[in-house]
Amino acid sequence: MLRRWMLPILFVAVGIAAAVRQVTKGLPVAAVTLLLLFLLAAVLLSPLVFPRSVSAAEALRRSEADGRPIVYWRPGCRYCLRLRMRLGRHAYRLHWVDIWSDPDGAAAVRAATGGDETVPTVVVAGKPHVNPAPQWVRAQLP
Structure with a gap:
């Protein structure tokens, strides 16, 4: 069961890390954009679609x-x-x-x-x- 979700979970984790990095640089708009892109990729690669x-x-x-x-x-x-x-x-x-x-x-x-x-x-x-x-x-x- 977890195997099905490994790639989407990885995309969410990388998206969060990238967003946090952008926030620490003082770029909140870039952070939100990156997070949304990674979340979209996670959904597309998940069994949900x-x-x-x-x-x-x-x-x-x-x-x-x-x-x-x-x-x-x-x-x-x-x-x-x-x-x-x-x-x-x-x-x-x-x-x-x-x-x-x-x-x-x-x-x-x-x-x-x-x-x-x-x-x-x-x-x-x-x-x-x-x-x-x-x-x-x-x-x-x-």
């Missing part, structure tokens, strides 16, 4: 029932964030599995990618696609 994750087993069950793709992702992955942002409101129409919180999801990704945990891995109709284009993923939605 992704739809709620489900377990790999639940995602498989739901995908079989409704035909929607499964996205295996992990917090802090810039390619996962790119996919999430480019999908926009359509992101909630997919089943998201956080491989850092679900060992079965990580195993499914390793099986699909030849042993590594390359994400995002999108499974459509049982066939895995590693780091597909967001436009392609959107076209696969029922």
Whole structure:
């Protein structure tokens, strides 16, 4: 659980340190600006911007029932964030599995990618696609 939040926590800590340094230099506006930038980066790299994750087993069950793709992702992955942002409101129409919180999801990704945990891995109709284009993923939605 903590692993998912390590990068955002690091960004918040660095942001606070940078802001304190700017305040000690007598630059409060710069301090607030830096802190806000680091907080924004922390939010974007956190699990908060992704739809709620489900377990790999639940995602498989739901995908079989409704035909929607499964996205295996992990917090802090810039390619996962790119996919999430480019999908926009359509992101909630997919089943998201956080491989850092679900060992079965990580195993499914390793099986699909030849042993590594390359994400995002999108499974459509049982066939895995590693780091597909967001436009392609959107076209696969029922």
